[in-house]
Amino acid sequence: MTSVLTNLFDGVAYGMLLFVLACGLAVTLGLMNFVNLAHGAFAMAGGYVCAVLVNHTGWPFFAALPLAFVSSAVIGVALERTLYRHLYTRSHLDQVLFSIGLVFMSVAAVDYIMGSSRIFIKLPAALEGQFDVFGVGIDRYRLMIVVICGLLTAALQLVLARTRFGSRLRAAVDDPRAASGLGINVPQVFAFTFAFGCGLAGLGGALSAEILGLDPYFPLKFMIYFLIVVTVGGSSSITGPFLASLLLGIGDVAGKYYVPKMGPFVIYTIMIVILIWRPNGLFGRTVTR
Amino acid sequence: MTTPADVGYHARQHARWHWSEIAFWVLVLACAFCFPSRYLIMTDIVRLALFALSLDLILGYSGIVSLGHAAFFGVGAYSAGLLSLHGIITEPVIALVVAGLAAMVLGFLTSFLVIRGVDLTRLMVTLGIALLLEALAERFSNITGGTDGLQGIEMQPILGIFAFDMFGKVGFFYSLAVLFLLFLLARRIVHSPFGLSLRAIKNNPLRAAAVGIPVNRRLIAIYTVAAFYAGIAGALFTQTTSLASLDVFAFEKSADLMLVLVIGGTGYLYGGLIGALVFRMLQEVFQTITPQYWLFWIGLVLIVMVLVGRTRIHRWALFLPNLVIRQFAGRRAVVALSDNEAP
Numbered sequence: 001m002t003s004v005l006t007n008l009f010d011g012v013a014y015g016m017l018l019f020v021l022a023c024g025l026a027v028t029l030g031l032m033n034f035v036n037l038a039h040g041a042f043a044m045a046g047g048y049v050c051a052v053l054v055n056h057t058g059w060p061f062f063a064a065l066p067l068a069f070v071s072s073a074v075i076g077v078a079l080e081r082t083l084y085r086h087l088y089t090r091s092h093l094d095q096v097l098f099s100i101g102l103v104f105m106s107v108a109a110v111d112y113i114m115g116s117s118r119i120f121i122k123l124p125a126a127l128e129g130q131f132d133v134f135g136v137g138i139d140r141y142r143l144m145i146v147v148i149c150g151l152l153t154a155a156l157q158l159v160l161a162r163t164r165f166g167s168r169l170r171a172a173v174d175d176p177r178a179a180s181g182l183g184i185n186v187p188q189v190f191a192f193t194f195a196f197g198c199g200l201a202g203l204g205g206a207l208s209a210e211i212l213g214l215d216p217y218f219p220l221k222f223m224i225y226f227l228i229v230v231t232v233g234g235s236s237s238i239t240g241p242f243l244a245s246l247l248l249g250i251g252d253v254a255g256k257y258y259v260p261k262m263g264p265f266v267i268y269t270i271m272i273v274i275l276i277w278r279p280n281g282l283f284g285r286t287v288t289r
Numbered sequence: 290m291t292t293p294a295d296v297g298y299h300a301r302q303h304a305r306w307h308w309s310e311i312a313f314w315v316l317v318l319a320c321a322f323c324f325p326s327r328y329l330i331m332t333d334i335v336r337l338a339l340f341a342l343s344l345d346l347i348l349g350y351s352g353i354v355s356l357g358h359a360a361f362f363g364v365g366a367y368s369a370g371l372l373s374l375h376g377i378i379t380e381p382v383i384a385l386v387v388a389g390l391a392a393m394v395l396g397f398l399t400s401f402l403v404i405r406g407v408d409l410t411r412l413m414v415t416l417g418i419a420l421l422l423e424a425l426a427e428r429f430s431n432i433t434g435g436t437d438g439l440q441g442i443e444m445q446p447i448l449g450i451f452a453f454d455m456f457g458k459v460g461f462f463y464s465l466a467v468l469f470l471l472f473l474l475a476r477r478i479v480h481s482p483f484g485l486s487l488r489a490i491k492n493n494p495l496r497a498a499a500v501g502i503p504v505n506r507r508l509i510a511i512y513t514v515a516a517f518y519a520g521i522a523g524a525l526f527t528q529t530t531s532l533a534s535l536d537v538f539a540f541e542k543s544a545d546l547m548l549v550l551v552i553g554g555t556g557y558l559y560g561g562l563i564g565a566l567v568f569r570m571l572q573e574v575f576q577t578i579t580p581q582y583w584l585f586w587i588g589l590v591l592i593v594m595v596l597v598g599r600t601r602i603h604r605w606a607l608f609l610p611n612l613v614i615r616q617f618a619g620r621r622a623v624v625a626l627s628d629n630e631a632p
Contacts, residue, residue, distance in 0.1 A: 035408075035412065087595070087596075093348070093354050094599075097547060097595050098591065098595040101588040101591025104588030105584075105589060105592070106588075107585075108582040108583075108585030108588065111581070112582050112585070220541075223540075227412075227413055228413075231410065262428065264424050265428060268417050272418065275410050275413055276402055279406030
């Protein structure tokens with residue numbers, strides 16, 4: 001029984017991590033309808049920035065996390081302004097090709113600069129080990145992830161629902177033409193959201209080094225997971241992707257623990273079934289855009 | 290002023306063999322005799338060309354973006370390997386057809402999943418199917434050999450006469466013959482009324498349905514045919530290299546294939562063949578410059594191609610040949626690509 005709860009907790013932590021990693025993609029792919037397969041590359045960039053700061057320059061882990069966010073966001077906004085912007089109106093095939101090219105380049109570049117082996121980030125002693133709550137083993141690091149990601153999710157939900165920027169973004173997504181007619185600078189809103197999503201991915205990448213493993217092939221290995229979160233979750237709100245990532249996280253951890261022989265088989269099957277059943281995602285809107 | 294008779298006339302004109310096509314195949318055959326020491330890489334190119342031809346049928350002619358075409362390649366490869374390893378069908382040509390049919394069955398079954406939904410769902414489903422098969426092949430390692438792959442495949446002589454030699458000469462001519470035959474079939478398909486209806490679907494599915502084309506049935510048919518082609522390419526891979534390993538299903542394989550087709554140009558059959566040649570040569574060059582990091586340059590090529598615009602690059606590439614052709618055969622004979630890249 002306790003092992004079930006421990007697994008459940010691990011699954012929740014994993015799912016929340018996936019959500020932070022993928023929620024930027026929910027905006028670009030789900031809302032702006034841009035097939036960005038290179039989202040994992042931004043996560044990897046954040047992870048490596050954090051690793052270099054902590055391991056080589058001796059920064060404290062918690063000080064390096066915001067920097068991982070900032071660096072990924074800066075890379076994101078630079079690429080958005082120079083490259084992505086030109087591709088918003090192009091065909092999906094072009095977008096796929098472009099982002100695959102970006103993934104390939106990032107994989108090779110990181111391999112060249114940092115080497116091909118998996119890297120670890122030195123964690124502060126306070127985050128290591130487990131403690132027991134009523135006999136349920138809780139990993140300290142995972143608890144921190146749950147807390148950070150939980151706070152982030154709540155903040156995101158608030159920003160989207162309550163602030164002026166949130167309503168601008170929702171307007172821009174619902175109908176870009178009407179939004180720009182009302183005086184909303186749609187490209188600017190999208191660029192900002194893109195950068196913010198990339199920053200979140202970078203933060204997620206830094207957090208995930210311990211759990212998912214960080215190596216140059218990170219963007220390729222986890223691409224499908226990010227895509228699952230977005231396509232299964234749908235794009236009508238932030239809750240859809242959130243629930244989808246929790247589902248994916250818990251399912252994946254449970255699958256690996258209880259039916260280790262099936263490997264990722266379970267996840268892919270579930271994804272295909274859901275997509276066949278509801279092509280716009282579990283919580284998606286019914287109109288195809 | 291296009292009466293139905295006119296349309297038919299133009300379609301038939303288009304379907305006729307152009308002299309440049311004959312020249313292309315003569316050139317290919319000449320290459321086969323000019324570089325007797327490079328059979329292995331040329332076999333590789335031929336195989337890749339066949340695989341790209343298969344993707345062209347669904348991407349270039351019907352507009353289905355697939356990220357998991359390696360699934361059918363893999364099924365073909367493993368089928369051919371298993372058939373020969375367990376001595377079920379030892380004759381390579383029959384084994385080839387059977388492996389192609391196995392992939393075709395899979396293609397038919399999965400086509401129902403693919404025709405549902407929009408581009409994004411298609412991407413995900415095709416990718417998911419390839420990953421699923423990879424996971425399956427890894428899971429049932431007692432059948433597939435797991436990460437080690439199928440080992441100890443020994444190929445019998447083709448038709449009982451031509452034994453595979455170690456320089457790959459027989460393997461090359463065998464692959465080339467298969468490619469040519471399947472190319473003829475593909476050519477027949479895309480110039481038939483069926484092929485024309487596919488193009489109508491690609492340009493505008495709604496309009497195609499309105500003029501009475503059964504959209505879903507046509508898409509299922511072409512997807513199944515393309516799966517057959519990919520299966521044959523996979524089987525050729527196993528038969529000529531005596532190898533089948535897990536990476537036949539890998540995502541990189543499907544991504545590379547897209548690049549091959551995009552380099553060559555989609556929607557005119559020769560795109561895959563030319564793309565395979567250019568891609569393999571690029572790969573050779575990059576691998577000699579930076580053995581470990583050639584992926585970087587491949588990525589750069591992809592990005593540049595997309596940003597500059599695929600049709601524009603093809604126009605530049607055709608500038609010099611067209612200049613020559615214009616000198617000899619007049620303005621009308623120039624090679625032009627149809628830029629049917631609907632956004």
